[in-house]
Amino acid sequence: MLDKKGIAKRIAQELRNGWYVNLGIGIPTLVANYVPENINVVFQSENGILGMGPFPYDGEEDADMINAGKQTITALPGAVIFDSATSFAMIRGKHIQLTVLGAMEVSQNGDIANWKIPGKMVKGMGGAMDLVASADNIIVAMMHTNKRGISKLLKACTLPITGVKCVKKVVTNLAVLDITPDGFKLVERAPGVTVAEIQEATEGKLIVEGEIPEMVLE
């Protein structure tokens, strides 16, 4: 089974040279720590920066330099700052090649819910609705089940959705799954996790074809 860092490491393997990438709050943010050595990508934060670098050294933080999670950040050489309208022009206009975001639920047809629990919790959608409505390549990073052990990979979302038929791939602590017209296609198992355990934790339709390889993480 993977921890949050492991999920981020596995998603980092999906990065391709030259891509502009938007990382959401939470596990997705960790992906930046595991970019393979031979891969060059540029990270966008939707509050208005391309070329986001690592956190600043203690004492060098600047209140005017934050990411969309309101964390203090630095800018890499070649970085550029812009306003929110321009930032979402990049997103809406499909100039960003990969979006990684967290979710409360994903359905087998690629719907995602991650902004609201009616009557209980309202965080707001932030930029997530814009991202999922326009991005061609969306990977969800999340735990396979919630804190009560209930599957987050469902036949249909029960929470208010953020976008329809948009998620392409899900990476969880248990597995890598592709969203296909027929359901969640199991692509890889996390180290030490069996197909039966993944089946048990997946409420939506799980497609298992042949031997399912175990993930290879460095």
Next chain:
Amino acid sequence: MNKVVENAEKAIEGIIDNMTLMLGGFGLCGIPENCISALVNSKIKGLTCISNNAGVDDFGIGLLLQNHQVKKMISSYVGENDEFERQMLSGELEVDLIPQGSLAARCYMGGAGVPAFFTPAGYGTEVAQGKEIRYFDGKPHLLESALTADFAIVKAWKGDTMGNLIYKGTARNFNPAMAMAGKITIAEVEELVEPGELDPNFIHTPGVFVQRIFQGVNYEKRIEQKTVRQKA
């Protein structure tokens, strides 16, 4: 042409109960701290505030919420503000949550004289309720209306007496789009300079969008999530 006013109190003159305000900033980054303080002291109430977030409980727009001066918030994210969430869930506060990119575009379009536009964001969600859907290239889009405000209040790094503005870092965020969309736009800046001191090639907001400007004082510039790495 001189748009300079003395301070935040003078800048907000004319703002009265039940007006609609735009306030720049993302989280606590790039918020007009001086004008928010002046609004808190003014006791003006019934405000509709258009702002990406609502600050935190004890800073930014959160101060206006605590004072019950806000009737309605139009925002995209309320995550870090417990009082906001409480007032929203209890129904004390009217809240219109809209996708962040749509919010930015609605302000920009409001300032640019485009009354409405189509965007894919929010299709199939609660956000789409009651909105016209039209297909372009086979893909569904929502008709979103532009936003304007009685007053837009923005924060910049440097500005000149003609209202030309330069922002610093990611404190730019919603400020340029909102500066365009105010019937009256107030800019508070960290450094106010004479015309000619800012390089025209590097101005972010042309002064034509700004009606009042002043040099702010005592900026706190709070950091919401201080995240650092250790030197190796």
